[in-house]
Amino acid sequence: MLQEAFQETGGVxxxxxxxxxxxxxxxIKSSQDLTKARDEEHLxxxxxxxxxxxxxxxGMRSIQSAFPRMKDAIxxxxxxxxxxxxxxxxxxxxxxxxxxxxxxxxxxxxxxxxKDAGYFIKRND
Amino acid sequence: MSQRHACFxxxxxxxxxxxxxxxxxxxxxxxxxxKFMMESIYHGDDAEDERKRRRxxxxxxxxxxxxxxxxxxxxxxxxxxxRNRRRRSLNREVLLHPSLSxxxxxxxxxxxxxxxxxTGFDHPTFQYILDLFTPFFSAxxxxxxxxxxxxxxxxxxxxxxxxxxxKKRMVTAAACLGLTLAWYRFRGAEFVxxxxxxxxxTQTNVxxxxxxxxxxxxxxxxxxxxxxxxxxxxxxxxxxxxxxxHDKLHHVYCFADGLKLRFQACSGLSxxxxxxNGWQHGHYxxxxxxxxxxxxxxxxLCRQRPRLCS
Numbered sequence: 001m002l003q004e005a006f007q008e009t010g011g012v013x014x015x016x017x018x019x020x021x022x023x024x025x026x027x028i029k030s031s032q033d034l035t036k037a038r039d040e041e042h043l044x045x046x047x048x049x050x051x052x053x054x055x056x057x058x059g060m061r062s063i064q065s066a067f068p069r070m071k072d073a074i075x076x077x078x079x080x081x082x083x084x085x086x087x088x089x090x091x092x093x094x095x096x097x098x099x100x101x102x103x104x105x106x107x108x109x110x111x112x113x114x115k116d117a118g119y120f121i122k123r124n125d
Numbered sequence: 126m127s128q129r130h131a132c133f134x135x136x137x138x139x140x141x142x143x144x145x146x147x148x149x150x151x152x153x154x155x156x157x158x159x160k161f162m163m164e165s166i167y168h169g170d171d172a173e174d175e176r177k178r179r180r181x182x183x184x185x186x187x188x189x190x191x192x193x194x195x196x197x198x199x200x201x202x203x204x205x206x207x208r209n210r211r212r213r214s215l216n217r218e219v220l221l222h223p224s225l226s227x228x229x230x231x232x233x234x235x236x237x238x239x240x241x242x243x244t245g246f247d248h249p250t251f252q253y254i255l256d257l258f259t260p261f262f263s264a265x266x267x268x269x270x271x272x273x274x275x276x277x278x279x280x281x282x283x284x285x286x287x288x289x290x291x292k293k294r295m296v297t298a299a300a301c302l303g304l305t306l307a308w309y310r311f312r313g314a315e316f317v318x319x320x321x322x323x324x325x326x327t328q329t330n331v332x333x334x335x336x337x338x339x340x341x342x343x344x345x346x347x348x349x350x351x352x353x354x355x356x357x358x359x360x361x362x363x364x365x366x367x368x369x370x371h372d373k374l375h376h377v378y379c380f381a382d383g384l385k386l387r388f389q390a391c392s393g394l395s396x397x398x399x400x401x402n403g404w405q406h407g408h409y410x411x412x413x414x415x416x417x418x419x420x421x422x423x424x425x426l427c428r429q430r431p432r433l434c435s
Contacts, residue, residue, distance in 0.1 A: 013380065028276065045373045048371040052367065059382065068310060068311070071312060088337055089309075091340075092340075094165055094349065094350045102140050110366055
């Protein structure tokens, strides 16, 4: 899917160095080793990629904080509740992020989108 | 091999616990085979044979006792009082009625912050999910036979609305949804949830299982919940937002990371060490999530890939 999106829009995804895919066009890998930088531009790009990767950590943290039960070990079973539990997890997560508004990525990168008309009315009072 | 040796061999196999031999014989059958073999070894009428037969009977008794010890679980060896003390659940008489439970107090108070703490959703969102959940809650029932139905066990759960017998449900759709959502937010023993919702242990498990399945049915086609890849227009928009903050990152529109969900492992370290390579210190499922966002959305694309490590 990421490759298709890259071919259609030229968009790339930022991942950490643990991802197995090698040097592919649709991924930017953040790296702690800045000596691998080819030039100044690349050095700045690596530093910013590492900074952007923090947002992915916020995303993972929000899953764990929204559903603390996931930290428990899931019991082994086949054709049982495990599939239902894991299927429900992203569905609830998406609704929570869209409607409850507890979304650190959104609040950091697009703070103006977190404010509604009430915020500006109260500020003017 | 003489007949005597053959009998001894058979006796040894029968005495060995079934988990080593794989011989699944009932205790009574095993007992009669052993007795028959012993009788065929020590046959005769003199005093020496009689003494041996008595010893045989003692050995058989010992074997029976050992077999019983092997088959009886610790729980079945307890008396009723001992079992009651180890139930780890609350009795009905110590619980509030579900309509007067702490959950109903919280739900009817209208406080958003407290509802987010318990369920993860505020009141408008909870109501929105409840509107999707209620038709499934009313149309299906958790009380069904395990024999019927299809693979996922949902086909035979449809409720017969013409049925007039039986009591009305004490559990409301809001309580069932609240229980399901609260279960994801709680870590710990189930009796805490029992106290919150006023359900007994069996009832809690039944409505929790039912609630999860109905919620999947309700949300799997819902636009706000569905997992899907964003449109090209959204990708262009997010590229611009990221570049505004990180000017050297051209065309980046999303970021991805993995999350490890812990999984049941062997209890014995030595046994686990025989099966797994020991490269990792956990036993988990690796899930990959890609975080994206748009105006009021943060889509998560998840791909769960079971991976067993030790």
